[in-house]
Amino acid sequence: MSAIATEGGSLTGTVSRARSGLIRQAIIERKAAALGLGIIVFFVVLAVAAPLIAPYSTTARTCAVFAPPSGSHWLGCDDGGIDMLSEIISGGRISLIIGFAATLIAMLIGGGVGILSGYFGRWLDTTLMRITDYLLVIPDLAFAMVIADVWGPSLSHVIGVIAILEWATTARIIRAQVMSVKERVYIKRARSIGASHLRIIGRHILPQVGPLLMANTVLTIAVAIYLETALAFLGLEDPTTTTWGTILEHAFDRAAVSAGAWWAIVPDGIVITLLIMGCFLLGQAIEDALNPRLRVAHLSSRRWALRPLAGRGPGAI
Amino acid sequence: MRGADYVIRRIGFALLTIFIAITINFFLFRVLPGNIVSDLARVPHATPQLRHALTVEFGLDRPKWEQYLIYLRELVHGNMGISFASQQPVSQLLFNDLKNTIPMVAIGTLGAIVVGIGTGILSAWRRSSASDHVSTNLAIAFYAFPTQFLGLMLLILLGGLLPTSGMENPYAGVFGPQSTVARFQDIGLHLILPALTLLLTLYGEFTLIMRSSMLETLGEDYVLTARAKGLSDRRIIARHVVRNALLPIATLVALSIGWIVGGAILVEYIFSWPGIGQALWLAINQRDYPMLQGGFLILAVSVVVLNLLADLAYFKLDPRISE
Numbered sequence: 001m002s003a004i005a006t007e008g009g010s011l012t013g014t015v016s017r018a019r020s021g022l023i024r025q026a027i028i029e030r031k032a033a034a035l036g037l038g039i040i041v042f043f044v045v046l047a048v049a050a051p052l053i054a055p056y057s058t059t060a061r062t063c064a065v066f067a068p069p070s071g072s073h074w075l076g077c078d079d080g081g082i083d084m085l086s087e088i089i090s091g092g093r094i095s096l097i098i099g100f101a102a103t104l105i106a107m108l109i110g111g112g113v114g115i116l117s118g119y120f121g122r123w124l125d126t127t128l129m130r131i132t133d134y135l136l137v138i139p140d141l142a143f144a145m146v147i148a149d150v151w152g153p154s155l156s157h158v159i160g161v162i163a164i165l166e167w168a169t170t171a172r173i174i175r176a177q178v179m180s181v182k183e184r185v186y187i188k189r190a191r192s193i194g195a196s197h198l199r200i201i202g203r204h205i206l207p208q209v210g211p212l213l214m215a216n217t218v219l220t221i222a223v224a225i226y227l228e229t230a231l232a233f234l235g236l237e238d239p240t241t242t243t244w245g246t247i248l249e250h251a252f253d254r255a256a257v258s259a260g261a262w263w264a265i266v267p268d269g270i271v272i273t274l275l276i277m278g279c280f281l282l283g284q285a286i287e288d289a290l291n292p293r294l295r296v297a298h299l300s301s302r303r304w305a306l307r308p309l310a311g312r313g314p315g316a317i
Numbered sequence: 318m319r320g321a322d323y324v325i326r327r328i329g330f331a332l333l334t335i336f337i338a339i340t341i342n343f344f345l346f347r348v349l350p351g352n353i354v355s356d357l358a359r360v361p362h363a364t365p366q367l368r369h370a371l372t373v374e375f376g377l378d379r380p381k382w383e384q385y386l387i388y389l390r391e392l393v394h395g396n397m398g399i400s401f402a403s404q405q406p407v408s409q410l411l412f413n414d415l416k417n418t419i420p421m422v423a424i425g426t427l428g429a430i431v432v433g434i435g436t437g438i439l440s441a442w443r444r445s446s447a448s449d450h451v452s453t454n455l456a457i458a459f460y461a462f463p464t465q466f467l468g469l470m471l472l473i474l475l476g477g478l479l480p481t482s483g484m485e486n487p488y489a490g491v492f493g494p495q496s497t498v499a500r501f502q503d504i505g506l507h508l509i510l511p512a513l514t515l516l517l518t519l520y521g522e523f524t525l526i527m528r529s530s531m532l533e534t535l536g537e538d539y540v541l542t543a544r545a546k547g548l549s550d551r552r553i554i555a556r557h558v559v560r561n562a563l564l565p566i567a568t569l570v571a572l573s574i575g576w577i578v579g580g581a582i583l584v585e586y587i588f589s590w591p592g593i594g595q596a597l598w599l600a601i602n603q604r605d606y607p608m609l610q611g612g613f614l615i616l617a618v619s620v621v622v623l624n625l626l627a628d629l630a631y632f633k634l635d636p637r638i639s640e
Contacts, residue, residue, distance in 0.1 A: 133330070134337050137624055141579030142597060142616045146609060149601045150345060226463060230583060233465045234598060248465055252587070257472045265473070269466030276461040 033285030039278030040218075043271070047093040056083035058090045058242055066261040076263035078247075079254040087242055088268055095244040095272075098155065099225040102162035106224070107217050110167035114174025115201060115209065119182055128171070135168035141230055148236040158237055162224045170216045174209050181208045215286035222279035229272055244272050320636060324629060331625040338617040343388050346610050347381065397614070398607035402600075407611040411593060415615065417484055418592030421508055422581045425515025432516065433523020434566065440524065441531030441562075442554060453528065460521030464580045468514045468587035480507045482589040511588040518580050519573065526569050530562040537561075567634055571627030574620050 028034070046053065056062045061081040062073070069076040075084035117128040144161045151157040181187065182205065190200050225244075231237055232245025233252070251257075251264040372378050379387075391397075397407040436456065440449045459467075472481055480486070484507050485500070495503075534540065535558055543553045582594030589595065593612055600608035 130333075130337075134334055137334055137575065137617075137621055138338065139575040139578035139616050139620050141582055142594075142613055145582070145597060145601060146345065146613050149609070222461075229463050230465065230579065233463075233583065234586060234601075236601070248463075248469065252465070252469060257469060257476060262473055265466070265469050269463065269470070272463050272466065273458065273461045276463075277457065280457070280461060 030285045030288075032281045036218075036278045036280070036282030036285065039274055040221075040282060043092060043096060043275050043278070046089060047096045050089050050093045054086040054089045056086040058082055058086050066256065066259050066264065068261075069263050075267050076261065078250060078261075078264050079256065079259075084247075084263060084267060087247055088244070088271055091242045091244045091247050091268075092271065094155070094241055095225055095228055098159055098162070098228045098243065099221050102159045102166065102224040102228075103217055103220045105159070105163035106167040106220055107170060107213060109163065110170030110216070111174055111209070111213050113167065113171040115178050115205060117171065118175035118178030119197070119201060119205065121179075125175075129175070132168040132171050135165065136172070140165045140227065144227060144231055145234060145236060148231055153236055153238045155238055155241060158228060158231060161231070162227050165227070166220050166223055170213070170220065173216060174213060177209050177212055178205055181205055211286065211290055215283050215290060218279050218283035218286065222276045222283070225272065225279075226276060244268055320632070323632060327625055327628050327632075331621050334621050335618055338621070339389070339392065339614065340385075342610055342614050342617075343385055344381075346606055347384075397611040400605055400608045402603045402605040402608065407607045410608065411596065411611050411615050414591065414593040414596045414612075415619075417590065418581060418585070418594065421511050421584075421590055421592065422515065422577065424508065425512040425581075425584075426519060426577055428512065428516040429519035430523055430566070430570065433520040434527050434563070436520075436524045437527025438531060438554065438559060438562075440528040441535065442550075444528075444532065452524065456521035456524035456528075458521070459517055460525065462518065464514065464518045464583040465587060467517050468510075468584055471510055471514055471517075472587070475510060479509050481510060483507060484591050507590075511584045511590050514584050514587070515577070515580055518584075519577065522569065522573070523566065526565050527562065530565045531558060534558045534562040564631075564635055567627065567631045571624055571631065574623045574627065578616055578620055 056073075059082075062083050063077040063081050065077070065079055065081050067073060067077040067081070073083050073085070075088065078084055078087065113128050113132070117125045144165055147161045147164070148157060151160070187200060187204055190204055195203075228237075228243065229245035229248065232243055233249045235249060235253075237243065237246060239246070247268045248265065251261070251268075256262075256264040377384070395408055397411070399405065400407050400410055403410065433456075436452050440452045443449050484504055486503050486507075540553060540557055543557050548556075578594075581592070582597060584590065585592045585594035586598050593615060596608060597612040597616070599605070600612060
């Protein structure tokens with residue numbers, strides 16, 4: 001019996017190896033994926049090394065109010081005479097922490113709900129899916145505004161709000177995958193030799209949904225950062241922190257537009273856009289590699305994954 | 318029969334979602350710090366007697382479930398309470414806001430759909446050409462731009478040419494009465510920037526989906542047949558491809574509605590458009606809980622209803638989905 005179990009184990013091992021190999025292959029073969037990964041890595045390094053790289057303090061005045069870009073201040077200064085470049089580098093740190101932490105929680109909830117729902121089915125599935133349906137339908141920014149206001153502005157609250165809102169699509173996608181995986185022969189075989197639910201989920205199902213979860217993680221980071229900047233822009237974030245979102249908020253609030261200080265707005269908007277595009281390109285490439293047949297996924301992620309992975313030939317997206 | 322079944326199921330689901338939204342809405346705001354009494358009794362020398370009188374007057378001494386039932390009953394009668402800030406009925410205020418929001422959002426969204434479908438068709442038709450690459454990359458970029466950034470960019474670029482704030486010129490009526498035509502012209506000018514921002518935020522996704530849906534449809538056998546019959550390219554695209562390729566757009570519209578509302582909130586905030594998103598933001602800043610509660614409920618209900626309509630429209634387009 002142990003021989004069979006090992007055989008089963010090694011089989012899953014091969015499959016999951018083949019799958020992660022697929023992701024690697026996607027990154028190597030697709031320029032877009034490599035570009036996306038490159039952008040994400042760049043911003044992560046920037047965030048980690050922020051205190052070393054940032055040329056000036058983000059709390060002390062180092063130049064004139066709305067000073068334009070110059071040799072000593074590459075991206076100019078904001079309304080408080082604070083160096084924009086330093087602000088963007090340090091702001092990226094908090095933005096990434098929010099984006100990554102919220103995504104991590106969302107993936108834990110979404111993956112967990114998806115697996116439980118897909119694996120056990122019945123009333124558990126019905127209940128959990130009603131909750132996800134609700135979250136999918138509700139306008140997320142409005143909901144986030146209300147909850148952020150109820151909880152009060154703080155870093156952990158913003159992370160919590162985003163996590164609560166963004167797990168539902170992942171749960172949906174994982175559930176569908178689990179439902180198809182659990183019908184496969186090797187799972188039935190594992191069950192017939194008396195493997196516990198925990199073991200089947202841990203050893204046989206999780207490795208199968210892992211790569212899909214990864215693609216979703218990357219896509220959710222983009223959504224989380226987008227939502228972070230939106231909430232911050234509406235003033236629902238801790239006013240004492242600097243994030244990419246609050247930089248835009250300050251610029252808007254303190255009339256950077258009428259002062260003609262485009263440098264307080266444009267570079268920040270560009271870094272947000274770049275990171276979101278990086279996540280989008282990478283996540284999309286992983287998804288494509290995993291499921292070439294995924295055309296129009298009706299229930300996939302609202303903003304990022306609802307796209308036919310389409311077309312034929314190299315010219316297609 | 319199956320079709321009727323599907324329609325009934327969708328309607329039932331929409332009603333259930335609205336009910337859940339109402340319930341969450343009620344309890345969410347009961348865990349907020351402070352209530353109307355602590356707010357109204359914040360006058361100097363408020364006696365405990367006054368507090369108590371207010372508590373009884375607003376029914377806050379009753380158990381939560383009873384308050385919930387009262388809330389439900391009043392809601393059914395269209396009563397959403399009184400705004401703390403302006404002391405006017407919430408439902409009336411929100412109705413006015415909704416009246417301002419709808420034209421702006423409708424123009425922005427319809428524009429995005431038209432532009433997205435148009436560029437998507439051209440892109441797929443001239444696939445792999447330079448214009449295809451430009452249009453596709455542009456679409457991806459606009460797709461990734463945060464709405465607020467786009468709005469600020471338009472403010473910088475076009476702020477000198479077009480009105481940037483509000484819905485009407487506040488001084489228009491000061492020097493004598495304003496004609497209806499002039500008023501609509503004024504509103505139209507004010508509408509350009511917010512609607513354009515919304516259009517640009519939304520259109521990229523439509524382009525990408527339309528393009529890939531077109532490419533997929535172009536590979537179908539019946540397109541080959543049409544080609545073999547000797548039909549012109551233009552005719553094949555217009556008659557055989559576009560109509561079938563439009564189907565995913567219907568799904569996308571349905572799934573984007575929540576997203577469109579989010580974009581509209583940001584746009585209204587940036588351009589001070591006196592709509593429901595702006596009202597929500599003001600309510601948060603003024604701690605005006607009844608307005609906040611009502612505004613969120615209206616948004617949630619409209620999204621659910623629009624989703625239902627989109628679902629039914631999709632069913633009309635493609636009855637296969639009920640199976």
